[in-house]
Amino acid sequence: MDYSEDVWLDFIGRLHPILVHAPLGLLVALVAFELWGMLRKSAAPNQGQRRFLAFVLFASAFAAAFAGWRLEEENGYTWEGFWNHKYVALTFLGLCGCAWIAALAAWRSAYGWALFLALCVGGAAGHLGGALTHGDDYLFEPFHPREASQPAGTPATSDPAPAKDVTSEVVAPPAPPPTWYAARIAPIFAAYCVGCHGPDKQKGDLALHTGALVLAGTEHGRVVEPGDAENSLLFELVSLPLDEDDHMPPPKKPQPSAAEVAELGRWIAAGASLDAPLPAGDVAPVREVEAPPSAGDAPTNDAPPAPAEQAQAAPALDPALLAPLLAEQVHAECLDPAADLWWLDYRPRAATDDAYVERTLAPLAPHVVELSLARTQVAGACLALVATLPHLERLDLAQTRCGAALDALRDHPVLRSLNLAGVALDAGAVDVLASLPALERVYLWNTGLGEQDLALLKERRPALRVDSGEVHTAAQDG
Ligand code: HEC
Numbered sequence: 001m002d003y004s005e006d007v008w009l010d011f012i013g014r015l016h017p018i019l020v021h022a023p024l025g026l027l028v029a030l031v032a033f034e035l036w037g038m039l040r041k042s043a044a045p046n047q048g049q050r051r052f053l054a055f056v057l058f059a060s061a062f063a064a065a066f067a068g069w070r071l072e073e074e075n076g077y078t079w080e081g082f083w084n085h086k087y088v089a090l091t092f093l094g095l096c097g098c099a100w101i102a103a104l105a106a107w108r109s110a111y112g113w114a115l116f117l118a119l120c121v122g123g124a125a126g127h128l129g130g131a132l133t134h135g136d137d138y139l140f141e142p143f144h145p146r147e148a149s150q151p152a153g154t155p156a157t158s159d160p161a162p163a164k165d166v167t168s169e170v171v172a173p174p175a176p177p178p179t180w181y182a183a184r185i186a187p188i189f190a191a192y193c194v195g196c197h198g199p200d201k202q203k204g205d206l207a208l209h210t211g212a213l214v215l216a217g218t219e220h221g222r223v224v225e226p227g228d229a230e231n232s233l234l235f236e237l238v239s240l241p242l243d244e245d246d247h248m249p250p251p252k253k254p255q256p257s258a259a260e261v262a263e264l265g266r267w268i269a270a271g272a273s274l275d276a277p278l279p280a281g282d283v284a285p286v287r288e289v290e291a292p293p294s295a296g297d298a299p300t301n302d303a304p305p306a307p308a309e310q311a312q313a314a315p316a317l318d319p320a321l322l323a324p325l326l327a328e329q330v331h332a333e334c335l336d337p338a339a340d341l342w343w344l345d346y347r348p349r350a351a352t353d354d355a356y357v358e359r360t361l362a363p364l365a366p367h368v369v370e371l372s373l374a375r376t377q378v379a380g381a382c383l384a385l386v387a388t389l390p391h392l393e394r395l396d397l398a399q400t401r402c403g404a405a406l407d408a409l410r411d412h413p414v415l416r417s418l419n420l421a422g423v424a425l426d427a428g429a430v431d432v433l434a435s436l437p438a439l440e441r442v443y444l445w446n447t448g449l450g451e452q453d454l455a456l457l458k459e460r461r462p463a464l465r466v467d468s469g470e471v472h473t474a475a476q477d478g
Pocket residue numbers: 075076077078079188189192193194195196197203204205206218220223233234237238248249250253256
């Protein structure tokens with residue numbers, strides 16, 4: 001089989017941990033030889049042997065350094081611990097070179113000093129290299145046991161060390177209910193991150209194997225800003241496109257799913273708490289659902305809930321209400337666990353019609369912040385119900401026949417974004433759009449509205465962002 005040059009170079013890089021032993025072992029032998037020779041003249045190596053052995057020492061140190069350089073190329077280490085190892089190791093190589101030159105020139109005492117210094121520096125380089133793969137504290141760890149590597153929320157029973165951080169002081173009850181962190185977040189880190197950011201290695205000086213360490217970040221600062229996913233380095237790096245250099249995990253490694261990335265974002269946005277319970281109404285399979293006592297009182301389709309006033313005190317969304325939707329391919333996703341607000345997307349269920357929306361949406365009304373009916377069969381009758389959703393901020397009606405019923409949405413208090421691409425509209429639509437006080441953005445491609453209508457809308461709502469390109473399709477929704 002043919003392997004590319006890169007494969008071989010990567011292979012050489014991975015020989016580094018083996019190759020480094022050769023110069024160190026040889027050096028110990030050379031020093032021992034010289035010491036022995038000082039005691040017994042007859043045992044001292046002769047000049048020829050010295051030259052030869054010093055050459056082998058330098059050559060083996062060079063080979064180890066070359067392999068180390070390949071390993072660096074492959075892994076792209078950039079943090080401080082690595083530079084320490086690299087420069088100390090290069091100093092070692094330099095000293096081996098000096099020893100060789102001194103042997104060639106027969107400078108006895110320079111040779112002795114070079115060997116002695118190389119022994120000290122080589123030991124340090126070896127230790128720093130070990131720290132890279134085993135963690136900074138590897139050597140001295142037996143003297144001060146590290147915090148046990150278990151997810152927050154489980155009691156640290158066997159850890160005799162005084163607690164280093166706040167969370168490990170919290171003694172959990174014998175059978176604590178799963179926290180959001182322990183049930184969902186820690187498993188993501190464990191699956192995709194802890195290999196490089198864990199007890200054994202802390203690449204980028206970051207460890208993610210306990211909740212406290214996740215929140216602690218690196219010595220340069222936090223990587224999680226509780227409540228602010230957008231400004232959290234961790235979330236930013238994980239969300240970067242795969243081809244960006246800084247993307248985490250590094251591109252060739254197993255990647256978390258979009259849902260897992262979203263879950264991280266949600267957890268951070270909700271405050272990145274280590275003790276918070278799983279968000280109410282969450283339908284993920286990992287947990288047991290406790291049905292709220294009032295489940296039977298959930299509003300039916302005859303009695304759609306009244307808007308705003310009722311919504312403030314809305315009971316947590318009952319997962320049982322979502323189950324039939326999920327079974328029919330409707331997508332449901334909690335966007336704001338704190339407020340228990342959800343995104344419902346009927347698009348995957350193309351056969352969706354007004355009656356189906358009315359039946360399934362009514363019980364969820366207080367919890368819908370984003371709704372997509374794009375490309376479904378709805379014809380507008382359901383907009384009367386949609387108009388009562390108290391928290392609805394984003395609505396996607398692209399490629400539907402809802403145009404004639406748009407009037408139902410008039411004056412909706414919180415609707416911010418509306419996608420009407422491909423919906424046949426008449427001039428009356430401008431009036432409805434202008435009536436929406438919170439509207440920031442509207443998509444109006446292929447709606448049949450003329451330039452005059454658009455100009456009128458612009459005049460009535462100057463700050464409104466209107467997307468009305470003609471060649472686009474509704475796929476670019478907002
Ligand atoms: C294959 C090893 C590897 C894996 C797996 C990995 N990382 Fe990293 N990570 C690195 C390296 C190497 C750096 C340092 C990059 C640098 O300093 O330029 C880093 C740096 C980071 C940083 C920046 C730290 C700082 O302050 O500079 C964050 C945040 C991060 N990783 C998060 C993650 C998360 C979250 C995951 C899992 C989803 C993950 N990483 C998986 C190797 C990895």
